[in-house]
Amino acid sequence: xxxxxxxxxxxxxxxxxxxxxxxxxxxxxxxxxxxxxxxxxxxxxxxxxxxxxxxxxxxxxxxxxxxxxxxxxxxxxxxxxxxxxxxxxxxxxxxxxxxxxxxxxxxxxxxxxxxxxxxxxxxxxxxxxxxxxxxxxxxxxxxxxxxxxxxxxxxxxxxxxxxxxxxxxxxxxxxxxxxxxxxxxxxxxxxxxxxxxxxxxxxxxxxxxxxxxxxxxxxxxxxxxxxxxxxxxxxxxxxxxxxxxxxxxxxxxxxxxxxxxxxxxxxxxxxxxxxxxxxxxxxxxxxxxxxxxxxxxxxxxxxxxxxxxxxxxxxxxxxxxxxxxxxxxxxxxxxxxxxxxxxxxxxxxxxxxxxxxxxxxxxxxxxxxxxxxxxxxxxxxxxxxxxxxxxxxxxxxxxxxxxxxxxxxxxxxxxxxxxxxxxxxxxxxxxxxxxxxxxxxxxxxxxxxxxxxxxxxxxxxx
Amino acid sequence: xxxxxxxxxxxxxxxxxxxxxxxxxxxxxxxxxxxxxxxxxxxxxxxxxxxxxxxxxxxxxxxxxxxxxxxxxxxxxxxxxxxxxxxxxxxxxxxxxxxxxxxxxxxxxxxxxxxxxxxxxxxxxxxxxxxxxxxxxxxxxxxxxxxxxxxxxxxxxxxxxxxxxxxxxxxxxxxxxxxxxxxxxxxxxxxxxxxxxxxxxxxxxxxxxxxxxxxxxxxxxxxxxxxxxxxxxxxxxxxxxxxxxxxxxxxxxxxxxxxxxxxxxxxxxxxxxxxxxxxxxxxxxxxxxxxxxxxxxxxxxxxxxxxxxxxxxxxxxxxxxxxxxxxxxxxxxxxxxxx
Numbered sequence: 001x002x003x004x005x006x007x008x009x010x011x012x013x014x015x016x017x018x019x020x021x022x023x024x025x026x027x028x029x030x031x032x033x034x035x036x037x038x039x040x041x042x043x044x045x046x047x048x049x050x051x052x053x054x055x056x057x058x059x060x061x062x063x064x065x066x067x068x069x070x071x072x073x074x075x076x077x078x079x080x081x082x083x084x085x086x087x088x089x090x091x092x093x094x095x096x097x098x099x100x101x102x103x104x105x106x107x108x109x110x111x112x113x114x115x116x117x118x119x120x121x122x123x124x125x126x127x128x129x130x131x132x133x134x135x136x137x138x139x140x141x142x143x144x145x146x147x148x149x150x151x152x153x154x155x156x157x158x159x160x161x162x163x164x165x166x167x168x169x170x171x172x173x174x175x176x177x178x179x180x181x182x183x184x185x186x187x188x189x190x191x192x193x194x195x196x197x198x199x200x201x202x203x204x205x206x207x208x209x210x211x212x213x214x215x216x217x218x219x220x221x222x223x224x225x226x227x228x229x230x231x232x233x234x235x236x237x238x239x240x241x242x243x244x245x246x247x248x249x250x251x252x253x254x255x256x257x258x259x260x261x262x263x264x265x266x267x268x269x270x271x272x273x274x275x276x277x278x279x280x281x282x283x284x285x286x287x288x289x290x291x292x293x294x295x296x297x298x299x300x301x302x303x304x305x306x307x308x309x310x311x312x313x314x315x316x317x318x319x320x321x322x323x324x325x326x327x328x329x330x331x332x333x334x335x336x337x338x339x340x341x342x343x344x345x346x347x348x349x350x351x352x353x354x355x356x357x358x359x360x361x362x363x364x365x366x367x368x369x370x371x372x373x374x375x376x377x378x379x380x381x382x383x384x385x386x387x388x389x390x391x392x393x394x395x396x397x398x399x400x401x402x403x404x405x406x407x408x409x410x411x412x413x414x415x416x417x418x419x420x421x422x423x424x425x426x427x428x429x430x431x432x433x434x435x436x437x438x439x440x441x442x443x444x445x446x447x448x449x450x451x452x453x454x455x456x457x458x459x460x461x462x
Numbered sequence: 463x464x465x466x467x468x469x470x471x472x473x474x475x476x477x478x479x480x481x482x483x484x485x486x487x488x489x490x491x492x493x494x495x496x497x498x499x500x501x502x503x504x505x506x507x508x509x510x511x512x513x514x515x516x517x518x519x520x521x522x523x524x525x526x527x528x529x530x531x532x533x534x535x536x537x538x539x540x541x542x543x544x545x546x547x548x549x550x551x552x553x554x555x556x557x558x559x560x561x562x563x564x565x566x567x568x569x570x571x572x573x574x575x576x577x578x579x580x581x582x583x584x585x586x587x588x589x590x591x592x593x594x595x596x597x598x599x600x601x602x603x604x605x606x607x608x609x610x611x612x613x614x615x616x617x618x619x620x621x622x623x624x625x626x627x628x629x630x631x632x633x634x635x636x637x638x639x640x641x642x643x644x645x646x647x648x649x650x651x652x653x654x655x656x657x658x659x660x661x662x663x664x665x666x667x668x669x670x671x672x673x674x675x676x677x678x679x680x681x682x683x684x685x686x687x688x689x690x691x692x693x694x695x696x697x698x699x700x701x702x703x704x705x706x707x708x709x710x711x712x713x714x715x716x717x718x719x720x721x722x723x724x725x726x727x728x729x730x731x732x733x734x735x736x737x738x739x740x741x742x743x744x745x746x747x748x749x750x751x752x753x754x755x756x757x758x759x760x761x762x763x764x765x766x767x768x769x770x771x772x773x774x775x776x777x778x779x780x781x782x783x784x785x786x787x788x789x790x791x792x793x794x795x796x797x798x799x800x801x
């Protein structure tokens with residue numbers, strides 16, 4: 001015989017007042033009929049019947065205060081049941097009707113479940129070995145990115161590019177140059193200026209098995225779309241218990257350009273690297289731009305690919321091999337050294353590289369690490385380096401609070417504290433919105449002298 | 463031929479479309495399953511077995527039932543917001559898996575990691591279960607984009623409410639869906655209240671079927687409490703989308719009997735209003751009366767269906783109550799796919 005239990009009306013409700021009965025003994029009730037009103041400090045709500053039958057007994061009088069959740073408040077005699085069967089049923093209620101220990105309470109009772117299992121460790125692969133005597137081609141980062149997309153578009157029909165001005169205009173920064181001519185308007189798609197909408201549309205297309213490359217004219221505009229990137233793309237695999245994926249790339253120029261003011265000059269590295277479910281890549285060199293963008297397009301996960309407008313025109317050597325793909329999640333040691341470690345990525349590498357040249361000339365043996373991928377972050381390479389040098393400086397254009405440097409600093413403190421010979425120092429963009437005036441903008445950005453000063457400080461040379 | 467973007471009023475529809483005996487019986491069964499499932503979910507929420515938010519579909523059953531019957535199951539994609547249990551049941555997802563997801567157990571459709579608002583099935587082409595109001599309009603347009611890109615002949619059916627209909631990305635999606643003539647049917651489930659705010663207090667215009675007018679997307683207002691009207695309108699809208707004419711908007715005039723979520727006492731509307739809908743417009747009572755009047759069913763056969771449905775729901779509830787919670791190791795799985 002079904003018991004009606006005092007319901008909880010919210011996850012936090014523990015007891016309430018049974019203010020009014022709307023049925024009496026002998027009434028026939030069916031599913032959905034309102035049986036009673038209950039009151040909490042927040043609201044009055046109705047208790048509906050889930051069962052059909054006749055009200056046999058009201059166990060709690062109306063007006064009773066502080067009735068605990070899950071207390072039986074009435075008995076309903078189901079059709080076909082006889083009153084004689086009632087006492088037995090009361091002591092042995094149907095399993096579904098029995099007050100069951102709520103899940104969270106059950107978890108409290110079982111201490112084993114409360115132990116947090118160790119997080120799995122990400123094992124990055126090494127860069128592929130290049131054939132002996134491979135030809136190295138000099139090209140700009142822009143060309144490298146363009147080649148990466150063209151090659152992947154040729155390789156996989158499910159890959160397509162969408163964004164503002166990517167097709168007929170040939171790309172606001174010419175990264176998609178000639179793609180429309182080769183792949184046609186079905187695969188290289190100009191969108192209206194609706195970041196939120198087209199980012200969401202691309203995520204939906206990825207759910208259905210396509211592999212979109214979404215170009216944001218700059219990452220500043222992706223603020224309009226950040227909900228779709230994080231709530232829809234990044235969390236999808238987890239929320240679906242591994243069923244539905246969003247294999248796609250969000251890419252475009254990130255960080256500070258030149259004299260474009262606060263709303264167009266911002267580094268989102270730390271923002272996106274915060275989010276589990278995303279892969280975040282921020283290359284510096286042309287070769288890394290090509291090899292990592294190809295890897296990003298092939299990745300089964302949503303990838304945030306942070307380029308830099310200032311670096312688009314810079315040149316580098318890219319190996320001429322059929323399929324140059326680099327491993328995601330592996331930092332690159334740009335220079336080996338023994339005295340101090342400098343860690344940077346993207347545009348920060350330009351300051352770090354120039355500072356390294358001067359420091360080496362001054363006799364400081366710098367180890368320079370280009371992170372390349374920000375999530376998963378290659379801690380191992382950084383930690384190993386710090387164990388060797390005992391000193392660390394991080395360089396980034398982004399704001400200091402909660403930045404990439406802050407994260408690395410914390411990890412080094414946790415994992416290599418005993419190896420440190422000096423506090424970790426961060427060189428970052430200043431903690432201000434980006435000013436427009438040329439002199440102020442220069443002051444707001446990190447620079448080579450600041451990197452050198454930080455290295456001098458941690459090596460106690462100043 | 464370009465179709466004028468005019469909204470047809472439900473009341474001007476002359477002939478009420480008829481369903482066959484089999485269709486009426488199927489619709490009755492599906493709607494009853496949703497109703498009984500949701501009542502049980504409400505009860506289990508009250509017992510503390512279901513946590514967090516739990517948005518029940520009671521009252522709106524005819525909408526998803528009629529539309530799904532008019533679609534090609536397993537081929538057409540569907541996506542909705544957080545009031546999603548009914549959609550999954552009608553699309554054929556396992557009631558045990560749905561209920562166990564509500565209780566956060568390992569046998570839940572998302573292994574207990576999604577909850578009431580986040581369930582999906584590639585096999586059934588159900589893409590959630592989305593918790594952010596309006597996001598499913600863009601995502602649904604994307605499902606339609608993929609259908610057109612692949613040329614697989616499928617249609618995307620994207621449901622959202624009168625509340626979401628005021629979100630900016632809905633119009634961004636309307637624009638692109640029409641610009642590219644994507645096979646998408648946008649279903650606006652107008653249950654009159656965006657949480658506690660009535661459409662009159664939230665919307666400058668309350669005829670949501672006209673919301674696509676400036677994009678030249680045709681729209682219709684439909685009596686969403688009558689599964690025959692829903693089915694008929696959905697057939698036409700889906701055919702429109704499938705034939706390459708682009709998106710279509712159906713505004714379903716419906717009503718939810720319960721609060722916005724379990725913890726909503728629904729003080730913003732009168733008891734009379736709710737009672738009137740329940741007594742005069744209830745989708746299940748309507749079809750039940752027709753089944754008896756047409757001689758498609760007898761009191762006995764309806765009772766048999768009722769006990770069959772109750773058995774399914776009881777089995778789901780038992781499973782969801784006794785299934786263990788996910789193993790602690792699941793905390794770290796399904797975050798990214800190892801390449």
